[in-house]
Structures are given as structure tokens and as C-alpha cells.
Amino acid sequence: MSVSPLRVLAVVGSLNKNAVTRVVIDHVAGLLRQTDAEVDVLDFLKEPLALFNPDSFHAAEGFDELRSRVERADAYVLGTPDYHGSISSTMKNFLDHFWHEFAGKLFATIVASHEKGLTVTDQLRTVARQCYAWTLPYGISFTEDVDVKDNQIASQALKDRLEVMVRDVRVYGTLIARQRHADLAAAEACFLARYRK
Secondary structure, three states, X not given: OOOOOOEXXXXXXXXXXXXXXXXXXXXXXXXXXXXXXXXXXXXXXXXXXXXXXXXXXXXXOOHHHHHHHHHHOOEEEEEEEOEOOEOOHHHHHHHHOOOHHHOOOEEEEEEEOOOOOHHHXXXXXXXXXXXXXXXXXXXXXXXXXXXXXXXXXXXXXXXXXXXHHHHHHHHHHHHHXXXXXXXXXXXXXXXXXXXXX
């Protein structure tokens, strides 16, 4: 079964109105759209998400529509600032709302960091693993005022790395999505068998 076009949910994990994370996610979304991917940008500054409450999150206003958007995606591009070596509370809150929706899908990670963002990238990979999702074997980190200035990508090195990521999301996201659909429709044993309807 072919999966075309690839459906990507790009998540802005910052509530800062001047977030450089948003600049980079919007840039990646534009590049993905040039490859004919369907891209949905989820920006919690524009679409607030209530703090996760395990007893009531299903009943929260707008949750069903958000869950539909998350389920529809074949791949996720997650952008977060590095807060004390950790993902932002905004990103953590989003990830806490979902788990089986991520299973068998691809995560790509982007971190705004004055360090290298390694612990943040590792945390996003841990979430992916715990949700039975795949990740690209690398993450991208960048620095404000070096790689992003005046609301645009200023560094050719970052532009080049983002183009590689977009290519890899398109190629591996499509391959993984195709296999995920096949595994969900099949009868043989595999890790996605528990998600069959």
C-alpha cells in the first residue's frame, strides 16, 4: 500500500511569541510542502493546550480534533527550546496527551540550544521509544543569534542540515508509514499487532 502524500505534524514547543523554534519549524514546514508533503503546524501559542490531567484530558475542549490531527500524521517534527537541559513544559505537555497515536511513526527532533541540545534530543528519543515510535538517528540543534537572526535562518550550515532532515523525513517517513499501514492490515506477529482494530 502506498502512502501519498506524507502527512507531517510539525509542533512548535515554545510559547514565546518571538521563539526562534517557531522560525525553524515554519522553515521546515515550507521545505516539506515543497516536496508535496501535507504539513500541519501545531503552535500552542495560537492553539493553547490545557495542562495534562489523566482524569479529564479526553473531555477537554478541542481534544478530539487535536487527537485526530495527531492520529492523521505519519511523521512528527518536534521543535523545542532547551530549558535547563530538558524539553520545554509545552512540548512535554503535548507528548503527555498522546502515546498509542505515535506508535510505528517517525519522530524528527529540532532543539534551540546554547549547548548542543543532546540531553533534550535524548529525552525526545526516549518518549518515542516508550511510545513504540521511530526516530531519525540524529537531531538538529541550533543557536539563537548565530543560526537564527531577525526571524529568519541566518546560517547556511543550519539551512543545509534542515534540508537533509527534510529529505530524510520524506524518504524514511514514507517508508515507515507504508510498512506501518501494511503491518496494521496484516495478521502476522509484529510490534504493531496490538494496535490493530
